[in-house]
């Protein structure tokens with residue numbers, strides 16, 4: 001009896017102690033963060049920002065509207081071109097909120113602002129320990145990996161490979177669209193089309209609309225984007241928590257294992273049938289480049305295309321390349337549907353190509369109005385309106401403020417694209433703003449038109465994305481005419497579901513085959 005009593009007493013004391021420990025740890029963290037932030041503010045002249053709660057920072061500002069760029073834009077009205085904001089749990093970032101500030105940081109000080117945050121547990125997990133392009137820090141291996149990937153992309157851009165696979169992927173999806181006799185949501189068709197182009201390019205496979213692998217891939221890409229960018233996971237606040245079975249961390253791990261497993265099968269299949277002289281797709285191109293690098297004596301060069309790096313480059317292509325391209329195409333369809341005069345001009349220009357339409361990649365100079373429409377869509381609705389976060393690689397200054405080494409930085413491209421000091425009536429869809437009075441295209445000002453960002457970290461897929469968007473939309477508008485059902489108000493408000501992307505809400509559209 002005495003032993004049982006003692007045991008109960010011990011258990012009671014232990015449970016009180018464990019409660020105290022958790023409380024003490026939390027209070028300790030709060031005090032530590034406050035002291036650190038006070039000391040940092042004293043030592044440096046940091047950009048201003050909204051008042052912050054202890055631990056939670058400005059967490060509640062982001063709870064109301066999940067869209068990061070929208071919150072940045074709102075804060076920018078009070079704090080100007082450069083400010084500091086805290087997502088919570090010490091996750092502080094500096095936001096660049098004007099064309100001047102982004103240009104100074106990403107272009108004039110490009111080497112300093114080219115870093116990525118290698119402390120993040122979730123980005124590290126997803127990128128296999130930062131072995132990809134998007135999350136890896138700036139350095140010689142990353143540079144080479146990026147160059148090799150661009151080289152592999154170029155094999156598609158240089159010849160007719162991209163156009164012929166785009167045409168065949170388009171034909172399959174156009175047949176499905178033609179079957180739609182009632183107004184419908186075109187989301188799944190556009191995504192199927194883009195997935196099929198990207199997956200044919202990456203590993204030579206295309207899908208049917210109801211094929212389980214396609215449905216899985218589409219859902220997984222959405223889930224991964226949501227999980228990766230949807231708030232803080234506990235191990236990113238306290239690294240030791242990565243060893244604990246916390247639901248959000250487990251979800252992240254499961255998802256990562258699933259996508260890595262998927263790409264691994266594709267890579268292993270390719271290795272079995274790989275022939276040096278006959279590169280079938282991007283995996284083969286990368287394997288070929290890897291073979292060439294094996295003879296190199298420089299370890300950095302060899303390291304830039306290990307199997308793990310090829311695998312994670314493929315993941316980047318899917319995660320950074322599919323939703324961005326589909327969202328841009330969906331916005332374009334919506335803007336054109338809402339502007340019959342613009343649609344008529346597009347049809348006239350495309351019809352005027354005659355036989356040249358069979359070689360779209362050579363028609364860019366004849367499609368000036370159409371190009372202006374694409375630029376205007378990407379200005380109005382940039383697919384990644386706040387890009388990915390950068391990190392400074394050494395102490396620097398920006399806009400008169402100190403930016404210490406290791407500062408996390410976001411650029412708000414949305415504000416630049418909607419700045420009335422740069423664009424006349426920025427909320428009006430007006431492709432003509434990109435044209436001279438004689439109808440020729442104005443030179444693009446890459447300081448103010450930045451859907452793909454700028455500097456060292458500029459989107460690696462820009463050329464591929466722009467070629468894809470041009471060809472898919474040319475094929476689409478040559479074949480179809482679009483409109484909104486009468487009485488239905490088009491919804492141009494970007495979805496509030498996504499933190500870093502700018503996606504249209506689901507809505508119905510009428511698509512008619514032209515004569």
Ligand code: HEM
Pocket residue numbers: 133134135146316317320321322324325328382383384386387388389390451452453454456457458459460461462464465
């Ligand atoms: C309309 C389509 C697209 C838009 C608007 C877009 C936009 C962007 C933006 C804003 C960034 C962040 C740059 C920064 O951190 O400063 C980015 C990065 C990236 N994008 Fe894209 N992107 C598009 C399509 C693609 C495609 C098709 C691919 C691949 C095939 C791709 C691959 C990447 C990669 C790998 C990165 C990381 C680059 C790095 O960290 O060096 N993107 N993109």
